[in-house]
Amino acid sequence: MINLWKRWKALEAKGIMGINRRNADYVLKYNKRSLYPIVDDKIITKQRAIEAGIHVPEMYGIIETEKEIEKLEQIIGEHSDFVIKPAQGAGGDGILVIADRFEGRYKTVSGRIVTHEEIEYHISSILTGLYSLGGGRDRALIEYRVKPDPIFKSISYEGVPDIRIIVLMGYPVMAMLRLPTRQSSGKANLHQGAIGVGVDLTTGLTLRGTWLNNKIAKHPDTTNPVDGVQLPDWDGFMKLAAGCYELCGLGYIGVDMVLDETKGPLILELNARPGLNIQIANDCGLALRTHKIEAHLADLKERGIQETPTERMRFAQELFGRVSTAAV
């Protein structure tokens, strides 16, 4: 705890954003309440993304009622791997990643054997709202299991790493790569025990990491360095994230993306209240950057200009690079 406090103190000088400021000056100011369902329900997000031509993991089916659980077998069909998740879940809770079939049963990504009945029971728990944001009834989403690009083999354990970019009014602010560990059971959520690694916005090169609020240089399971890794197709990720503003209309979001070995960059989900840990992973505060974007927006408004996703990406890459310019 003391360690963490010291780190936040040191970051204050670098424009760290606290939870109150995030809520008052960003979430409340830029995110219209009526638009929340688009990001708080993964099924709606997926439908919107498909309409906008943005790639997402393919949806195999939706289960909405107890009665519909009997459709599971039909939804899974011939697939030997798939993912079941609560439409309104968060933080990786309630996500079941099935990697294979095993003698009439299923095998999770961490090798646990589960029966068909156990999966049905899991879906039933999802429907009751056990894992959902509001605690009300929810829907279960069954989708394609992402196979991570081989680039991540040396720096992640099982599961799928994801790339989070914070985006303000369509301008990328800061990025982080999240790496699953043995502890996080194949999920890339920090509170499940995944590692957060900062990413240079200009180049897509990884910086140092944090794990359970400690600074780290190596992956605890694979022992390979987590910094200095070049993420492939970095501009592709940046453009995808910038374009999510048009997709959902929310001004302050966290865009979560994955890199599939055959399907390339895919959007996993959008968050209307993105966490603040990304600042620790990047050893840099969000506020200096968001202020620069807000000043730029005010200037553009005066001149009656609106920038495209590519222009917004370039703006962020010119100003917020770690390597290129005076970093903020």
Ligand SMILES: Nc1ncnc2c1ncn2[C@@H]1O[C@H](COP(=O)(O)OP(=O)(O)O)[C@@H](O)[C@H]1O
């Ligand atoms: N379709 C998928 N294939 C493989 N892994 C997935 C899939 N969907 C989610 N995951 C894993 O679970 C994590 C959390 O998923 P996400 O959809 O972002 O839900 P949450 O809102 O709970 O964070 C991801 O970062 C990823 O590691």
Ligand SMILES: [Mg+2]
């Ligand atoms: Mg997520």
